[in-house]
Amino acid sequence: MHVTRRGSGRPLVLVHGLGGSAHSWTPVLDGLAAHHEVVAPDLPGHGQTPLQGTATVGGLTDALTAWLAEEGLADAPLVGSSLGARMVLEMVRRGTARGPVVALDPGGFWSRGESLWFRATLGPSLRLVRALQPRLPAIAGTAAGRTALLAQVSARPWELEPDFVVTELRGFTAPAVLPVYDDLAHGPRQEGAPRGSAPGPLVIGWGRHDRLTVTAQAQRAAAVFPDARLHWFADSGHFPQWDEPDEVVRVVREAVGGHR
Numbered sequence: 001m002h003v004t005r006r007g008s009g010r011p012l013v014l015v016h017g018l019g020g021s022a023h024s025w026t027p028v029l030d031g032l033a034a035h036h037e038v039v040a041p042d043l044p045g046h047g048q049t050p051l052q053g054t055a056t057v058g059g060l061t062d063a064l065t066a067w068l069a070e071e072g073l074a075d076a077p078l079v080g081s082s083l084g085a086r087m088v089l090e091m092v093r094r095g096t097a098r099g100p101v102v103a104l105d106p107g108g109f110w111s112r113g114e115s116l117w118f119r120a121t122l123g124p125s126l127r128l129v130r131a132l133q134p135r136l137p138a139i140a141g142t143a144a145g146r147t148a149l150l151a152q153v154s155a156r157p158w159e160l161e162p163d164f165v166v167t168e169l170r171g172f173t174a175p176a177v178l179p180v181y182d183d184l185a186h187g188p189r190q191e192g193a194p195r196g197s198a199p200g201p202l203v204i205g206w207g208r209h210d211r212l213t214v215t216a217q218a219q220r221a222a223a224v225f226p227d228a229r230l231h232w233f234a235d236s237g238h239f240p241q242w243d244e245p246d247e248v249v250r251v252v253r254e255a256v257g258g259h260r
Helices: 022-033 057-070 083-094 112-131 133-140 143-150 162-173 177-186 216-224 245-257
Strands: 003-006 011-015 037-041 078-081 101-104 202-207 229-233
Touching: 003 022, 011 022, 011 083, 022 037, 022 162, 022 245, 057 083, 057 177, 078 083, 083 101, 083 202, 101 245, 112 133, 112 162, 112 177, 133 143, 133 162, 143 162, 162 177, 202 216, 202 245, 216 229, 229 245
Parallel strands: 011 037, 011 078, 078 101, 101 202, 202 229
Antiparallel strands: 003 037
C-alpha cells in the first residue's frame, strides 16, 4: 500500500473512508503528528494503491490487517473514518485490533429505511461527482459550489479549502469505489463484539449533523460494541476530521495517551 508518514513517536494508523486516501486526514495530520508517527495508508483501489484482492468491506479489512502485520504495526492504535471506521470496528470484532480504536461515523448500522436512504442519496451523488470531474475546480472554487457538492457530508462545506475539496472528490473515480459502495449498500450490517473483548480504549465518534450515516445509528453501534464510549461532535457532519479537527485530535489523544 502507498503510505503517508508524518511525525515521530508511537505509531498511529489512520484509515480513510470510501473514495478517500491519506489526503483525507490533512486537517488533523499536523495535530496528531505532534505526538505520534502518523501512518496513513491508501487502501487498495484508492489513492495511489492499486486494487488488490476483493473490493468489499471484508476484502479491504483483510488487506489492511495483513499489511499492518507485514509493517510491524499490528499493535498500533487505529483511527478510522466512515468506511475506515467500519473496518477498524470489524477488526475489533475479529480480535485483530490490538490497541486503542477510534471509529468516526462508521457505516453498517442502518435500519432498512436508513439503508434505502443511504442508497438513494450516496449512489446518485457518486455518479454525479464522477460526471462532473472536468468541472470540479470551477465548482469547488466558490463557497456555493462547495456547499452543493458536500452538504451531505460536512456541516460547513463552504469553509473547506477548494484544493482540498477537488482532491477529495477526484478520489471517487478510484477503481474500488463503486464495488465497495455496492457491498456497503447491499451487504450485511456490521456485527458487534461482546463486552470485555476490546483490546484497549474504544471510542465511537459521531457528528451531530451527519446526513449520511444519520445519528440514530450511533446508539445501535454503541449497543453492539458495549465496550465503546460514544462521543458526539456537536458541530460536525459525517467527517469530524474536516469540521472539528481540533476536537478529533483531542479525542484521539485521550484514547491513545493513557494506553501502552
